[in-house]
Structure formats: C-alpha cells, structure tokens
Amino acid sequence: MVLQVTAAAGDPREAAADLLAVPVFKGGIGGPGAAPVLAALGLDAFPVTPDFRGDIGQHLLVTAPGLTAKGVLLVGLGRMDATDPERLRRAAGVAARAARGVERVATTLAEVHANTDAIAAIAEGFQLGAHTDRRFKSADEDAPRLREVVVLVPSSRLTDARAAIEGAERYARATCLARDLVNTPPDRKRPPDLAAAVRRLLAGACDVTVRDEAALAQQGFGGLLAVGRGSSAPPRLVELRYRPPSPVGHVVLVGKGITFDSGGLSLKRGNHMDWMKADMAGAAAVAGVLSAVADLGVRVQVTGLLALAENLPGGDAQRPGDVVTIHGGTTVEVQDTDAEGRLVLADALDYAVGLKPDAIVDLATLTGGAITAVGQFAAAVMSNDDDLCEALRAAAAVAGESLWPLPLWPDLRRFLDTPVADLNNVGDGGGGSSIIGGLFLERFVGEVPWAHLDIAGPAWTPAELAAHYLPPGGTGYGVRTLLAWLERRAS
Template sequence: MEFSVKSGSPEKQRSACIVVGVFEPRRLTAVAEQLDDISGGYISNLLRRGDLEGKAGQMLLLHHVPNVLSERVLLVGCGKERELDERQYKQIISKTIKTLNETGSMEAVCFLTELHVKGRDTYWKVRQAVESTQDSLYTFLKLKTKRGEPRRPLRKMVFNVPTRRELSTGEQAIEHGLAVAHGVRVAKDVANMPPNICNPAYLLEQAKELAESHDRITVEAVGEKQMEELGMHSYLAVGRGSHNESIMSIIHYRGADSEQAPIVLVGKGLTFDSGGISLKPGDGMDEMKYDMGGAAGVLGVMNSLAKMNLPLNVIGVLAGCENMPDANAYRPGDILTTMSGQTVEVLNTDAEGRLVLCDALTYVERFEPEAVIDVATLTGACVIALGKYASGVMSTHNPLAHELLNASEQSGDKAWRLPLWDEYQEQIESPFADMANIGGRPAGTITAACFLSRFTKKYNWAHMDIAGTAWVSGKNKGATGRPVPMLSQFLLNRAGVNTDN
C-alpha cells in the first residue's frame, strides 16, 4: 500500500476516486461544496432527494460526476460536525477504506484528513488515517488454501492537507504511521499463528529475521540449560510439562552511544497456556494461543523502532514458554526458588505468566536499564475491570506511568492506571514461602502486579496488563496488535521526536 500527501483543490484531482465528507443533516463539507459548485449542484440535488443523510459511516459512491476529473466521488457520512471525535474519525476512515477496497478503486485522493477533530492536528489525522487504513486491510490468510482476495484491491492513498506548509508534517505522519502499522502487523501475524507453529523457538526465529534486515539489531537466546545455570527455576517450572523448550529471546537495538542506558521491554510469551495442572475450561481454550500477546507486542514495537531508526538503546525480551499438563508439570503446592533467590508458593498453575516474568525481570538487571516495562496478557481480572478498550498500567515510578499514559493519549491506544498500594501486598503473603503466586479474586490485576513489583527494586518499572486488549473473540476473532501504537509513541517521545505539530 502506497501513501502520500498533497495540498490541492478537489476540482483539479484526476484519480480513480475522490473522497469527501458530508455532515448531518445533508450538509456538505467545504471540499464537497467545491465539487458541488463545479458539478452544477449535482451532489446537493442527490442529497435533497434523500440519497444520503450524512450519518456517520454512510457511503454513497458516485460515477462520472459532471465536470469532475476523477472517475468516482465517494461521499462519506461524518455524523454531526460538532460530535466528530477521535473514535468516530477512525471508524469513518476504516469504513471508507473497506468501501474503496470493495469497489475496485485502486487509488484515491482523500479529503477526510481536513475534517476538524477536536484537539487533534494534521499530524495526528494523517497518521491515524494511515494506521486505520492498514488495520482495515489486514487479513491473516497464511494458512488458507483459498484466499479470496479482492480482484482490484486499493493500492494507493493520497491524503490532502489544508496548506502546502503542512506537507512536511503529513510526510512525517505517514512515515511514523507506516512504521507503527508495520509493527502492529508483525504482532498480529505472530499472535494469530497457531501454537503448533508458534512456539518459543518460533519467536526466536522471528527475532533473528528482524536482526538480519537491520544492522542496529542483534539477538541472543537464553535456553533451558543457561536458565538452569542462572537459577531461573520459576521460569523453568512453568515450561516443564511441555515438549517445547522454553527460550528467552533478547533483541538488542543500538541506536545511541553505549553509555546511554537502555529502555527494556519484556513481553510475556506463553505460546500456549492450558493452565497446566490447574487446567482451564475447554470452551475458548483455543484462544490461549494469544497468551503470548505481550511478546508479540514487544516484537512488533522492535520492528516499528527499527523502521523509525530512533536514537535510543532498546532491548526487547520475548519470554517464550508453554504451560502444559504432564507427568513432569509443576503442581499447586510446589515452592519455587526464583532467580532473585525469593521463594514462591504455587497456589494455581494457571497464574504462570508472573512466574516466567519474575525471572525475566531479574535477568534484565544486568543491562542497568533506564526503565523497564513489562507487557503481558496477565489476568482475566483486568478484562473484568477495564473490558476490551483499555490496557491496565501499574507502576512504582510515577513519572514513567505518566509517560505511558501520555503516549496512550497521543496514540489513541487507550490505557488506564490502576493503584499499586502497599496494602495489596498483604494478599500474596504465604505461610510457607516469601510469597504466593495468587492473592485471591479481589483486585486480581493489582495483586499480580504486586507480585512482579517484588522483582523490580533496582530500576524504574511499569507493568501493562493487556489481557483485554491483545485480541478480540467471536466470529472475527484475532489479534489486535496492541499495545504497539502506545509503546511506539512512548519511544518517539523518549527520542525527543516532536509529533505535536
């Protein structure tokens, strides 16, 4: 898919299709009015006949509009002008792209980026249009024998900006939007892979493929033998029931001087989570292939980072593992010694992600990081608390939490902060070990973060629970690629790239 920006009047556009907006009730946008004028009122006459009301998401495709150079004009309903917000804008873009893709318009000039979205500038509108376009066109067809792709798919989009001086802003927005969209696609592809293909070794292969195409990236792997030597007994215990070896893949991106402390992203990579001995219910268990959504997200962010070539040092850790029931599997009642030396009483083998992450979080101390952010589909409780719309953020470092929430706001990849007060720590106390791996039903998302916080005393740390946002269920089930947009924006901000034009 090719993207570009231009600044021009609609009557001069010679394209397969020109896209303009219509507000409720049947009120033309300024651009649509220009087309209406040169067509001798052709468009307004159609609206008066009731062909389009202008409700959000309505589409009307016109062919050979009088005196218009473009072959087609797509009228897009934008709802009430004063109610056009970020969510509706992205929905309108997505619906527009799907319509264009289904109607054989291989290229289009889009004027929707000139719509007024409260509090958002040209950079945001163009970048979100790029990301929404790529998201709308995404399909996972790798394992289908009959793919059924469109005969004449959309191949080129030109976004119009109001003035020529905003062209450089639009170009930067396209560059960043494509990088983020690429990372989202990588995350989706890896997460959507079935667990008989996507195992910890597969995650390592994907990391190595990234390194092969970027000089600034190197990869190392920590396998079970080295984990044993390091005392990562908690991580090892989770994978003991699986035929697939546990592998922690470490991706080094070196974009700055070696003196600059790295930002470390740690992704939970449970390529399948059966629950282990504490077996999950059978209904919907196929979706537990998405329990590596954190690792998929980190891999996606590292891909976006490499595309943007940011002047940062970043380390991405894919904590690959598989949790299966077996004669050798760990059990409720076991007490594990973590890499940190702290002991954990296992009360439920389905609370396995934190047992993998705690050793990974101890391991990354050696990098003397500037900050560590772990990303995990960690708790069903987060889905109950925040639904499928917002990722949970918890942190022991207020400035880092605020940075993440700011990046969430900028990118439109929503997140919400939950408390991490000391009172919650009492719920994971154990009479037999330093802590238990669960703290009961109340505040389950927070007590999971409390558990992880005990392994992060030596650096600034934040935890993201993406259990509700990493994938969608139902007929159109699939990975979302979140939180790649949010974390990519976080890195853009850390690199000092000004996106508030």
Template sequence: MPTITITEASVRDVDTDVLILPLLAGADDAPASVPGSPEISEAIAGLDASAARGDLHRIPSFGLAAASSLLLVGVGDEDLAEVSAEDLRLAFGAATRSLSGVERAAVALPTGSADQRAAALEGAALGAYAFVAHKSGTGAPKAALGSLSLVAEGGADAARAAVDRSSLLAEVVDIVRDLVNTPPNLLFPASFAQRAEELVADLPVTVTVLDEEQLAEGGYGGIVGVGQGSARPPRLVRLEYAPTTAKRSVALVGKGITFDTGGISLKPAPGMDDMTSDMTGAATVLGATIGAARLHLDVKVTTYLALAENMPGGGAQRPGDVVTMRNGKTVEVLNTDAEGRMVMADALVDAVAEEPDLVMDVATLTGAAVVALGKRTAGVMGTEDARALVLTAAGTSGEPFWALPFPAELRADLTGRVADLRNIGERPGGALSAGIFLAEFVDETPWAHLDIAGPGFASSPLGYMGKGATGMSTRTVLQVLEDLATGSAA
C-alpha cells in the same frame, strides 16, 4: 500493508478506485455534508446519510470526481475542527478496513489541518490490514487494500513526514498483528525466537536466545516451570538496540505464552482457541523495538521475550509445586493458569539488572483486567512517574489506558505458606495482585506494567482494528521510547 504515497491533485481530479472523504453531521436538522465539497454535499443531501463516527456510505462518483467511487465516512461531529485525532483514526480506519480487495484508495480532508490529515492517514494505514496467509479454496482470499494516497493539494513536502510516520507505524503494528494471528502450531517458542531474529536481521539489533538447558542452568525457574509440560520447550530472547549516543535506557519485557491451556489448572474449552494470543505482549515489545531501530531513536532499548507454551503434559508443574525464580525467591504455584507472571518475573529480574532508566512490561496478563476495564481499555500499573509516562504517550497515540493502584493490603495475600510468595492472591482485585506479584521482581527501578488482556485481541471490529490481533499498545510503547529519546519525557 498498502503502499502509501502523496498526490497533489485536487480532490476532484484524484485518479483512484475509491476516494475516502469525511462526512459531517448537519446542524439544525440539515443533511450531512462533505467539508469543502459543496457539489458532493448537494448530491448526497437526499440520502439521509448518517455521520456517526465510522458509519460508511460508498456511492458511485457520478462525475463529481475522477475516482470511480466515493466512500463517505462519518466523523461524528458538525465541525471538522472539533473532531479529535483518535476519532479521525478510527473513522478512516473503518473506511480502509472495508476495502479489502480494492487496489487503490485515496484519503482526503479538504478543510482539515495538517495534524488532522496525519491522523486520518495513520488510521487509514492501520485499518488496511488483512491476515490471509492461511486462506485457500476456490475463491481467492481478499487481501488488504493495495495502495493508499494522501491528497495534499499543493503541500506534498509538508505531508511527507505524515506519510513516512504512518507507513512505519502501520508496518510495525502489522508485524505484531501477524505474529499474534499466526496459529499456535506454527508459532511456538523456538519458532517465535527464530522469527524475532529474522525480523531484526537488517537492523542494528543484537539477539541472544537461551534454550531450555541454558534456562535451567541460569535459574529461570518460572520460565522453565511453565514450559515443562509442553513438547515444545521454552525460550528467553534478548534483543538489544544500543546507539552509541544514547543517554537514556529502557528495558522492555513481553509475555510470550504461545498457547495457554492453563496447564493442569485447565481452562474451560469455550474460548480456549483465543489463547493463541497469549504471546501478544512479546509481539508488542518486539514490534516497538523494531520501530525504535527504524526510527533511529537515540535511546538504548533492551528487550526480553519470555516464551513458553503452557500445556498439561506428563511433565507439567502441579498446583502446590515450589519454584525457585531467577533472583532466588521461591514461589508456590497454587494455580498453573497464573503462568504469565511466572515467566515475566524471571525476565524482569534480568531487565532490572541492566539498571535502565525505565522498565516497561506488556502482557495479556489477567481476565480480571477485562472485568475491571472492559474489552477496549488497557490497565497501567507500577511506579507513579512510569505510569505517567505511559499515560502521556497513550494520549498522544490515542490508545485508551487507565491507571490502576497497588493497594497495600493485597500484598499479604501473596505471602506463601511454605515459600516466599504464592502466585495468586484472592479473586477480588486479581489484576492488581498480579501486578503486585511482579513488583517483587523489579526492586526500586522505575517500572510500568501494561495489562492489555482486553484490547490486545478483539472479538469484534472497531475503527482501524479488525477481529483478532489489534496491535493495541504497540504505538504507546513506541511513543514512550520516542519521548525519552527526544527529551520530551522527564
């Protein structure tokens, strides 16, 4: 991520390679304009520039500013005061995402409010990401934007909090993106566990890792069963951040299928390469835990990463197998590609045993969620109050979530023929029945289930999110923790 600083120079005098400015739509067929910059507005009047959100126009500064070039980004409105925080995040994120290989850029909202400047900077910081770890060849890969300045004429002190928060959020989200974008031959259960230990080594976070023998001895039948077809055995990672003054406690659970072939219920080949992203939930809750520790939040966070590789090896579980879960319930495995709920269920049993005030799980759990909500919106299920906490936090962070129900009639489809449960219901309402399955393992604990199968990994860019890992939901989970720590959440 770029180094983020503050400059108190005027917009005209900022010394940078690229100066990013908002572009407003013109009223009554007037040309688009830059608020607070009549000279620039006059100079671009003949360009017929689009001010639709995220539309970009990079032009030489022509002496209108000290910057080498200007990058005008449409924000989708005629009045800057009416532009939402998320529209600013998306617009300025699109701007910095286009600046890979550029050394320096600055963000300016000449007439924006402090909250709008903070949103624009956050989006710009999130957009300045590139995953080039495995690029090689004659041409040097284009790294992300090198440094980013927030133009805060005469107001550096007021802007400091925005800079600090944007830096932290971008760093945490980039940790998640890097993990998800790492190829599955390099990130597997054991190496993921090792990476988690490394990432929290300098933080007040304790780590416990259970290997395959300990998992078998502990009765984690779901995790063991999913991982038994792979030459790379499963792991369960427990992280704990526990400030002594914490009055609230939260348990986080993340689905960490480091690669998902579907097992014996093999997936079709097209698109299977994207299943390197099936550990996004685990990466997300790890990132949120790191964020909580770095923010010194006054809330206890206990986090479980349920890690396995779902392969169709000779030892793989079969459709028809019966598995005994961590809490003693038995499950008929009718489809080995419904593996995420199996590893999550075991981890949820441990999470609930902590008796937290709230449990949140995050998973790229079902294709049915994508069918229902599309590629950009996540579903949230669970108990009513817990869902409300997530939706409130999502509204603050700007991430799109939609509440989904648990219809009572779907529960009957999960009753097993020879065991307590079956791991799939009927096809209609698949995202809901997956959530209802997980509900069998949380008892009466307040609980939110976040299905991010659509927005966690993108096939096309949008705003501050490029192709591949998006980091979506990390900021929402962290915001929930923050709300509980500060008492703004009931």
C-alpha cells in the same frame, strides 16, 4: 499485499481513483472535499438515513456524475467541533475496510485538521484497516484488492505530509508485525519456532540473543522452566538489543510470551481456551517495537525481553503446590498453574533489573480481571512511578490506545503471603485480581521505575467486535503507544 499511502496535491474533482473518500460530519454536513459531490448531487447537505447519519464508524457509497473518481465513499466523522486525531484514524480504517474491493482511493480527510498529526493518523488508519492475515488460505479469491491511497493536501504541505506518512507507516508496519505473530497458529509458533521467527524478522533491526533451555537452567530462570515443563517444546528467553549512538537513557521492555495457554494442570474450560494463542501478545508487541526503533531513529537504548513458554498439561508439568525458584532466588508457591504468566515475567523482570535501566515496562495478557475493570478495549496500567505512568498514558492518547491506571493497594499484598515460600502466585481471597497480579510483579523490580500494562482486553478483538482499523484477532496493542513514548522520552 502492501498498501502504499502517498500524499499529492490536486483537485478532488479530478482525482484519478476508484473511490474518493470524503468526510461527512454528524447531521449530513459535508466536510472538506464534499462541495463538488454535493453540487453533483444537487444538494446542500447529505441526506440523513438510519444507516448513515455522519457518525464515526458509518460510511455510504454514492455515485456523483462529473467527478473523475468512479464512486464516492462518504465517511462519518461525528461532531463537527471534535478535534482529536483518533476519529480520523478510525474514519480511515472504516474507509480501508469499505474499499477492499477496489485498487485505488483518494481522500480529502487530511483537510479536516490541517496538521501533520492528522495526516499521520489517516495514514495509520488506512494501513491498519487494510491489513489482513491471509498466510494460511489455500485459496484466496476474496483477498483485498486495495493497493494505493492518495491523501490530498495543498501543495504547500506536501513535504510535511510525506514525512508524516513515512513515520506513520513505520508505526503501522510494526503493529502489523505484532498482529501477525499473535495470529500465527499455536502449532507454528511454539517457543523455539517463535524465537527463530523473531530472529529472522528482526535481522538488521537489532541484536538478537536466544537462551535455550540449557542456558535458562544454568542461569537460574526457574519460572520459565517450570511453566514449560508440560510441553515437548522447551521455553526460550529472547533478548533484543538496540543501542543508538550516544543514547539518551536505557529502557527495558518485557513481554509475556505464552505461545499457547491451556492453563496447565489447572485446565481452562474449552470456551476460555479458543483464543489462547494470543497469550503471547505482550511479547509480540515488544518484538514490534524493536523492529521499528532503528528506522525511527529513536535515541533511547532499548532492550526487549520475550519470555516464551507453552503452558500445557503433561507428565512432567508443574503442579499446584510446587515451589519454583525465580531468577534471583525468590521462591514462589504455585497455587494455580493457570497463573503462569507472572512466573515467566518474574524471571525476565529480575533479569532486567540487573541491566540497570532507567525504566522497565512490561506488557502481558495477564488477567481477565483487567477486562472486568476497564473493558475490552482498554489496558490497565499499574506503576511504582507516577511520572512514568502519566508519560505512558500521554503516549497512549497520541496513539489512540486506551490506557487506564489501577492502584497498587498495599493492603492487598497480604494475599500473596504463604507459609511455604516467599510468596504465592495467585493471591486469591481479596478480589482485585489484576492489582494482585501487579503487586506480584512489583516484587521483582526493586527500586527501578516500572510500569505493568495488563493488555488482556485490547490485545485481541473477537470477530463480532471488529471495527474501523481493529480487525478480528490480534490487534498489536501497545506497539504504537510504546513507540510514541520512546520518541517523546528521547526529546
């Protein structure tokens, strides 16, 4: 079901909706639109209880006689003096999840900060919070019913509000496309299947070329071929091309696309394998971005590279001790087949350099060390260019996606040395596994400004951590950050 978000002018007391979502600040202080609700309840402020104090993430359903809406949803916003749009995005996500059982919601959230950034954040929050993936349910009696959200604004702001909502919906659709790709079961998105799905989903949005195993062998993509050797489903390299009229520069986005990662012969433990269908979240994010750039009118030329392989044990699987020749000729000793993502990325990065872009950004669920370093909800960024790194972090702040820099310590490069080949694929012994992963990738980008986003944490939300607009499963992390970065880069 597609959620429709619209803007309208009107008195919240007369909003024809199943629920009127009203902001409440910490301590029970009513926000915009709360006055008629308080009056109907005969109160000056909302009562504070252990379950509802007005904090971000909290909500409370009440009835208020005299309002047209059938019920009122109080949505916590935290401190009254906070100004960041992210809290509105989260509040809208909370409201969307709480309103799953009704069809129509009206809200006064937009009046907390009377600007288009606030309206866009609210529209995104509702769209992302309402999104569920129910493609594989044989019976769906508990499917969400929410169909429409009306954002109440003064009539003088209607035009701007509608434009902000339109842009936000494009960001949200692209994010949800990435989520759905991540959530697709691994038996239904093996590399040839995923390549075909991306071709179908992005038809009309950009040009798509798919390299099969024969083309990969002919053109020397040894990393992809090595990782895919243990699987009966061969690897693919998907190239997505968007070129606007008179483009302002050229950017290449590279996504790790391991459609299922068992670890290969260096087999993972079972409890480390249960969410490994998400090991292609980087590729999913790149596909999401390319699905939206044309509709958004992005003025930057964008090429997306999805490096797709399935990492399984098998009679012909790559072995620890093998030497792989990456696209461009660099040789890598495989010391651990569970460090496979960097092999497929190395192929794609070397190829990307040959496209002569102004910048390269890769996204990958690369290391558990990134979760240790920056936590479940943030990605680590490593870059050879400070300006690029800061531009990505600024875009992430706008998108509400946490992104924290890690250094590419030169002293750790020695751990990639091996007497057998140009470098090894693990670099054990020096700690800093995420940084060593970044240092490995840096070897393949030459002098091109490049950033590596290790999204191992925020790409996937365990069910027990789902909250506000983050559902259990794939999150689509990185899509909104990269779209914001591309739009800012063009301007």
